[in-house]
Amino acid sequence: MDLLANIMLGFSVALTPENLMYGFFGCLLGTAIGVLPGIGPIATISLLLPATFALPPIGGLIMLAGIYYGSQYGGSTTAILVNMPGESSAVVTCVDGYQMARKGRAGAALTIAALGSFFAGTVATLVIAGLATPLADIAVRFGPAEYTSLMLLGLLASVVLASGSFLKALGMIFLGLLLGSVGTDVNSGMSRYTFSFFELAEGINFVPLAVGIFGITEILSNLERRHQETVSTQKVNRLWLSRKDLRQAAPAVGRGTIVGSILGLIPGGGILLSTFAAYAVEKKISAHPEEFGHGAIQGVAGPESANNAASQISFIPMLTLGIPPTASLAMMMWAMTIHGIQPGPLVMSANPQLFWGLVASMWVGNAILVVLNLPLIGLWVKLLQVPYRLLFPAILLFCGIGVYSVNNSAFDVFIATLLGGFGYVLRKLGCEPAPFILGFIIGPMLEQNLRRAMLISRGDPSIFIERPISAVLLSITAVMVLLLVVPAFRRTRQKAFQED
Amino acid sequence: MTRKNNDLIETRGWWSRGAGLLSGMALATAMAVMPASAQDYPDKTVTLVVPYNPGGATDTIGRIVADGLAKVWDQSVVVENKPGAGSNIGAAYVAHQPADGYTLLVATDPALVLNQWVYDDLPYKASDFDPVTHLINVHSILVVPPSLGVSTLEEFVDLMKKDGSKYNYGSPGVGDGSHIGMEWFKNEAGGFEMTHIPYTGMGPTVQGMLSGDIQALIVSVVTAQQHIEAGKMIPLAVSGSVRSPMLPDVPTFAEQGYPTIRLGFSAGLLAPAGTPLEVRTKIADAAREALSDPAFREKFVDGFGYEVVSSSPDEFAEFLKTESEVARKKVELAGAKKN
Known part of the structure; x- marks a missing residue:
């Protein structure tokens, strides 16, 4: 059997003691740096990337895979422990993960994130090994019209992330859309809302925005109530999962894996969409949707599994078409080029040893990560017991370093500080950051693809219904809008969205 | 820890840079009045500023050249990424560094010739730089x-x-x-x-x-x-x-039948204006030596199709003068002016 032979070939490459060691060091370094609050996967990978250039190709790639997974998991760790997403795909994890941590269940959240990711990574590796070529043909059908419809659907679905008022969530999405329009207009090259700052020419960066709105805002709020209890003084319960946790989380991991495996195929935005699609699914089918936003374990298990499945699956469009889906994977792709794998349609046949070695090493990277991190969870959780007056200056310092290091730019540090204050005001007004940040990320993608689609159709909007995939996505969107305006649904929705 | 990435693989990065920083601060003031001595150059870490993110053609070229120069000089050469605004952030940064040859810009077409015609209001001028060497052309x-x-x-x-x-x-x-x-x-x-x-x-x-x-x-x-x-x-x-x-x-x-069409891009090194010609020539010579390394040729010339130019500062200046005029016409034709 071809599939089995290919996987065997891959593992014969990935499992030599030397390569295992590279994988281990990659994971260790990736986690160690990625776990610093404010230093997300992008900064971690760009920091460690040049270190792999000196290694032999396959060893370098395996170390990179380790760094990639380590930094991703490190990003989730900071999302859960200090409410700071390292990459856009960890935003959803903040919502319930951090609430779990505040209730003393950080250990459980970190454990399910690691185990869920491992399961999802295993499934996704098998999918890649078996179906990479046919799936790549599907990925390529996503043109501007399809993206526009998908982003519209995503925008609507992001309302689900709010656990408070519907109107405020809507307002936050629009605020995010507005902020996302800062930068250079794609079609004309004109500057929008940059106030003559060259630093804003490419828009506001995600990292300073996330660190400001999530991280710095969180610190400000914590300091405000420092005489009351804060995260760090919470008693930490057992680290391992209870039977009830497992019963709730296991199906969520499965569903998240399926959602991630499907959406991960869509280059550009698929990974991010998969995390909150998984969240929306969990919230919709849960018998207790009111628990979401207050530390529901499914709210961590689903999105984290979806994230990892999608990141893995997105290697398909990356490897077979040369289209990197995220900034961190773009750096991975470039590293492959340097190591002699030029991603493209021929990479599988031209370089089977490297290709399958890489696929196998992704799985090995996942496995090493679990082995490495399960014992470390106790240590991470202990960090929360450090008195907050000692902890917060350290967090703030790393935030500063992390924000600066993405572009080596002090301007970004100012932006983060400014947005931290802004986020504090929003919190005082009872507005939630997750819909805001999704509006910010989805807005530019929606605008660019809409305008691109209109250029291609010469201004004829029927392009959105003539293309089958786009038409289906739009129909789903229309049904969701209808459900929103139907009063009967409105009552259930209020039951589902309002705080108890 | 800033993202001076090469520290991780540089053998002599960490310590010498700590010392270099102190002496650098002292030297920086002296440099303003005293031209750098070409004989002693380089006696401390040289920084190549790449105006793009790590991973990408310009960054790769910057890193290859940095590694090559480090070997030729037996002196550490680090890459610093200052991305943003189509090269403008990194270029503006280098334009305002001391003209001593220790901070150089890895410039591609946007910074070399295009941006002066694309942007109305740049944070630097073309005359803020002195050409060092035209490294390669990418087709x-x-x-x-x-x-x-x-x-x-x-x-x-x-x-x-x-x-x-x-x-x-x-x-x-x-x-x-x-x-x-x-x-x-x-x-x-x-x-x-x-x-x-x-x-x-x-x-x-x-x-x-x-x-x-x-x-x-x-x-x-x-x-x-x-x-x-x-x-x-x-x-x-x-x-x-x-x-x-x-x-x-x-x-x-x-x-x-289209002899005038030049696509792809050129990559070269620019130094802050006022950098002595002897220093720039020394850098250009070292870069030429680095780019003739057989391992480099095998991977990037045969493998990636890069065309090595390795010109002298004067030849590069001549090239920029002609190309700049061509660039003005091209930007006009494309209607690519931004403001």
Whole structure:
């Protein structure tokens, strides 16, 4: 059997003691740096990337895979422990993960994130090994019209992330859309809302925005109530999962894996969409949707599994078409080029040893990560017991370093500080950051693809219904809008969205 | 820990830089009045500023050159990424560094010639830099999808002159070399209609061609090669004076009657204005030595199709003078002016 032979070939490459060691060091370094609050996967990978250039190709790639997974998991760790997403795909994890941590269940959240990711990574590796070529043909059908419809659907679905008022969530999405329009207009090259700052020419960066709105805002709020209890003084319960946790989380991991495996195929935005699609699914089918936003374990298990499945699956469009889906994977792709794998349609046949070695090493990277991190969870959780007056200056310092290091730019540090204050005001007004940040990320993608689609159709909007995939996505969107305006649904929705 | 990435693989990075920083601060004031001595150069860490993110053509070139210079000089050379605003952030940073040869800009077309015509209000002027060396040229290729039914440049131009308004070409963004190059070619070919679809980055643009949304694209040879071999893209012409070693069957633009078309991009080193010629010549000589290394040639000249130029500061200045005038015309033609 071809599939089995290919996987065997891959593992014969990935499992030599030397390569295992590279994988281990990659994971260790990736986690160690990625776990610093404010230093997300992008900064971690760009920091460690040049270190792999000196290694032999396959060893370098395996170390990179380790760094990639380590930094991703490190990003989730900071999302859960200090409410700071390292990459856009960890935003959803903040919502319930951090609430779990505040209730003393950080250990459980970190454990399910690691185990869920491992399961999802295993499934996704098998999918890649078996179906990479046919799936790549599907990925390529996503043109501007399809993206526009998908982003519209995503925008609507992001309302689900709010656990408070519907109107405020809507307002936050629009605020995010507005902020996302800062930068250079794609079609004309004109500057929008940059106030003559060259630093804003490419828009506001995600990292300073996330660190400001999530991280710095969180610190400000914590300091405000420092005489009351804060995260760090919470008693930490057992680290391992209870039977009830497992019963709730296991199906969520499965569903998240399926959602991630499907959406991960869509280059550009698929990974991010998969995390909150998984969240929306969990919230919709849960018998207790009111628990979401207050530390529901499914709210961590689903999105984290979806994230990892999608990141893995997105290697398909990356490897077979040369289209990197995220900034961190773009750096991975470039590293492959340097190591002699030029991603493209021929990479599988031209370089089977490297290709399958890489696929196998992704799985090995996942496995090493679990082995490495399960014992470390106790240590991470202990960090929360450090008195907050000692902890917060350290967090703030790393935030500063992390924000600066993405572009080596002090301007970004100012932006983060400014947005931290802004986020504090929003919190005082009872507005939630997750819909805001999704509006910010989805807005530019929606605008660019809409305008691109209109250029291609010469201004004829029927392009959105003539293309089958786009038409289906739009129909789903229309049904969701209808459900929103139907009063009967409105009552259930209020039951589902309002705080108890 | 800032992202001076090379520290991780530099053997002598950490300590010497700590000391270098102190002496650097003391020296910086002295440098203003006293020209750097070319004999002693370099006696501390040299920084190459790459105005783009890690991972990408300019960053790779910067890192290769940094490693090469470090070997030639036995002195540490680090790469610092200062991305943003189409090279402008990094260029403005280098323009305001001391003119001692210890901070250099790894500049590609945008910083070398284009931006002065693209942007109304730049945070630096072309005269803020002194040329050091023209390192290499990276070549591009004009490709079309098989569904277009053309296989030569001539057929393509004929079809576009007849029916061009039906078709689109893509680019990674307004003002990118790929966009400006296509408008330049449209003009050189006697003018035809074809709608420009700007994407964000080359990845989505390539996807646009594979999904059939665009019917022509100017893209680097490295990126296109596999799609060409897989039959998903038809190559029409490569830039450069000779054919690409990676695609020896594809004729150049010049062979097909367009000798003026120069696509792809050049990469060179720029120093802050006032850097002594002896220092710049010393850097240019070291870069030439680094780029003639057999390992480099095997991987990047034979493998990626990079064309090594390695010019002297004076030759580079001459090149920039001509190219700058060509760039002004190209930017005007493409309507790529930003403000």
